[in-house]
Amino acid sequence: MKLRGMGLVLIALSLGACSNSVKAPAPEASLTPRDKQLLAKAPYQKVLPPDMYQRHIVDYSGGQKPGTVVVDTDKKFLYLVENDGKAIRYGVTVGEEGLAFKGEAKVGRKAEWPTWTPTAEIKERIAGVPNFVGPGPHNPMGARALYLYQGNKDTLFRIHGTNQPEYIGQAISSGCIRMLNEDVIDLYTRVPQGADVVVL
Secondary structure, X not given: OOOOHHHHHHHHHHHOOOOXXXXXXXXXXXXXXXXXXXXXXXXXOOOOOOHHHOOXXXXXXXXXXXXXXXXXXXXXXXXXXOOOOEEEEEEOEEEOOOOOOOEEEEEEEEEEOOOEOOOHHHHXXXXXXXXXXXXXXXXXXXXXXXXXXXXXXXXXXXXXXXXXXXXXXXXXXXXXXXXXXXXXXXXXXXXXXXXXXXXX
């Protein structure tokens, strides 16, 4: 994977400079009737993460063009860069050390209420994983998925929802970037296929 090392370091330093923030829950308007129906029947406990990991509008000086998704895996934040020095900041769960994706990619594909087919590596590492999970709130992929590609190659890493909202702000997943279902639905409506993604 080709990294622009110094550039990514500078991005990381600039993210630390984000100071002003306004809490801004994901708008209900992003939810389709199907979303509302499925989320109302979610089989997991509906918990909010700590305040800092809830959706905020923040000052942002990272230098990326508007529409870029930037994931700070150390701080467990995902930023969607907007105009006028602002970004939407979401709390995320990231992959454990050694499992997390790092580098630059693009959103190569998007899916609403995706299915999940675990990789051989996941099945080897986690006992009892099924071969396939259909769409719905029970699915660990959650309500939406953005599939990260480099060129025409699927990196096998995703930004997606979760059925374990209690882990937002932690590093526990198999490398993918998990968000609250309401947050990933909001992100999905804002990020087109082909958007740039930088994972620090």
